[in-house]
Amino acid sequence: MEWLRLILGSAFLLVGIVFFAIQLYGIFRLDYALNRMHAAAMGDTLGLAFSMLGLMIFSGLNFNTFKMIIVVVLLWNASPVSSHLLARLEVMTNSKLENHLKVYYKLKDLEDEPEQGSGDDSTTDQKGQTK
Amino acid sequence: MIAQPDLTLLETVYKNIYIGVLIILSIGLFLCLLRAVKGPRIVDRIVAVNMMGTMVIVMIAVLSLLLKEGYLIDICILYACVSFLAVVVITKVYIGVFRQNKEEGEDSDGVA
Structure with missing residues (x-):
């Protein structure tokens, strides 16, 4: 029985670690x-939840489990609010936002797009912008 | 934990699992720090620091089971609250700075 708990808890903990790796x-x-921010929000919700679920199974049923549930509920409520605030900050302060929000009406326009370099937004070129 | 004859072997396995998880999470923490240093915009840095906060919460929870100190989970709750509060305050401060620069007619991209 103890070994079953060990295997189950480590499986959940491993899933949580895998979610953190995908986030990174x-x-x-x-x-x-x-x-x-889309990638970072996944680790905040699923990574923390699966890791805490594995640790709850390790800990057994006592008051620590209840406190871990409080941590998960708190972070699940706090993370979307902070993501919303960060997205609003980015949309307000970026004066070259339209370079990143291009809409392609035909798939061929996206395939004809020349490869852009690194993620630095000051080096994006305007050549491939088609309507 | 229930006392059993094979408790020593079980405790060894648990301890190895906890230490392995701590090592993996600390490597991830360094990668987050790399993103926070490299990030071209201010939002990248705040997101990276927020991710570091999440990983540190899991690390504290693992430590509380490793050291068998239950009160360390309270510090997880406090850390989640402080991390959320930091994001809110930094965002408000940067929006205020941006509006002030805009009113003065300076270059509006100076925040990043």
């Missing part, structure tokens, strides 16, 4: 701050 990969893979 997304942070370095995506190019722009609003795209990066």
Whole structure:
């Protein structure tokens, strides 16, 4: 029975660690701050929830489990609010926002887009912008 | 934990799992710090610091089970509150700075 709890808890903890790894990969893979926030919010919700679920199974049923549930509920409520505030800050302060919000009406326009360099928004070129 | 004859082996396995999770999370913490240093805009830095806060919460929870000190989970709750408060305050301050620069007619992209 104890070994079953060990295996179950470590499986949940491993899933949480994998979500943190995907979050880190997304942070370095995506190019722009609003795209990066999408990757970062996943680790805030699912990574923390699965890790805490694994730790709850390790801890057993006592008052510490209740406190871990409080942590998860608190962060699940706080993370969307802070993401909203950060997105509003980015939209307000970026004067070159339209470079990142291009809409492609045909898929061929996206495929004809020349490859852009790094994620630095000051080096984006205007050549591939088509309507 | 219920006392059993194989408790020593079980405790060794638990301790190794906790220490392995702590090592993996600290490597991730350094990568987050790299993103916070590299990030071209201010929002990248705040998002990276927010992610570091989440990882530190999991690390404190693992430490509380490793050291068998239950009150360390209270510090997790406090850390979540302080991390959220920091994001709100920094965002409000930067929006205020942006509006002040805009009223003075300076370059509006000076925030980043």
